[in-house]
Amino acid sequence: MIEAGDLTTYKPKVIVFSYTEELDQFATSRFVEQMTAKPHSVLTLPTGSTPKGMYDLLVKLRRAQDADFNGLTIYNLDEYWPIKRDHPSSYTQYMRENFINHVNVRNDRWHIPNGEARDANDEAAYYEDLLCQSGRVDLAIIGIGPGTTCHIGFNERGSSIESRTRYMPLDEQTRQVNSRFFRDPNEIPSGTITQGVANILEAKSILLLAKGESKAWGINQTLNGPIGPEFPSSYLRYHPDVTVAIDQAAAGLLSR
Ligand code: GLP
Numbered sequence: 001m002i003e004a005g006d007l008t009t010y011k012p013k014v015i016v017f018s019y020t021e022e023l024d025q026f027a028t029s030r031f032v033e034q035m036t037a038k039p040h041s042v043l044t045l046p047t048g049s050t051p052k053g054m055y056d057l058l059v060k061l062r063r064a065q066d067a068d069f070n071g072l073t074i075y076n077l078d079e080y081w082p083i084k085r086d087h088p089s090s091y092t093q094y095m096r097e098n099f100i101n102h103v104n105v106r107n108d109r110w111h112i113p114n115g116e117a118r119d120a121n122d123e124a125a126y127y128e129d130l131l132c133q134s135g136r137v138d139l140a141i142i143g144i145g146p147g148t149t150c151h152i153g154f155n156e157r158g159s160s161i162e163s164r165t166r167y168m169p170l171d172e173q174t175r176q177v178n179s180r181f182f183r184d185p186n187e188i189p190s191g192t193i194t195q196g197v198a199n200i201l202e203a204k205s206i207l208l209l210a211k212g213e214s215k216a217w218g219i220n221q222t223l224n225g226p227i228g229p230e231f232p233s234s235y236l237r238y239h240p241d242v243t244v245a246i247d248q249a250a251a252g253l254l255s256r
Helices: 020-037 052-065 091-098 120-133 172-181 197-201 213-224 232-238
Strands: 013-017 042-045 073-076 078-081 139-142 166-169 191-194 205-210 242-247
Touching: 013 020, 020 052, 020 139, 020 205, 020 242, 052 091, 078 091, 120 166, 120 191, 197 232, 205 213, 205 232, 213 232, 213 242, 232 242
Parallel strands: 013 242, 042 073, 042 139, 139 205, 205 242
Antiparallel strands: 078 191, 166 191
């Protein structure tokens, strides 16, 4: 965990996979290892296309081997705001459809910001309180935004290392890319509620997943660029236990 004023930098462990399936399997194994070592783990989890393969494998494990998710406490990274919880493109619905409805995570131990909340700032404060009550997150599995956004959660460019759960307007680039998830692209909400950079960095261990060429610039910047608010994912280099698991396309700009 980063102590105030401690800006020691570390080299994340980078693993490049030739096949998407291998990456999904790796993420799944890391999840299961954590859950086995500590059944009452607190996890931060992502949404998006990248972790979908991991959720599919976890659901298969539940069906085939009766994997036990009952002890876990889960905090999602983010949610759009405003959005109805059962909107097909909400992250709440994504989690239900891809994971929660198929495993035995306890409903009272799965948390995600409420996109229906009347006041986004109040909801962010409530979520921050909940998150803090659970103690330190054991493992945060996160993705990275597309193009030059370098966002983690929805911490867009300009986010500070001290940022905590809050309302965040969508970056124009993110809006354009993520509108593909909405039936009518104009339906994409104007904002989000996201865990802050500080919340993510407080996890004991962080696993960053990235797939595809659209992530190559961001991954290179995360690992080799300047560290600062213009590249929020670069803050991960202040954390001593980060693994970056990526496919070859996302590794495309890393020097060999
Ligand atoms: C959204 C989420 C991020 C996620 C990113 C990547 O923008 N807020 O938390 O990392 O999507 O999405 P995908 O995996 O679809 O590329």
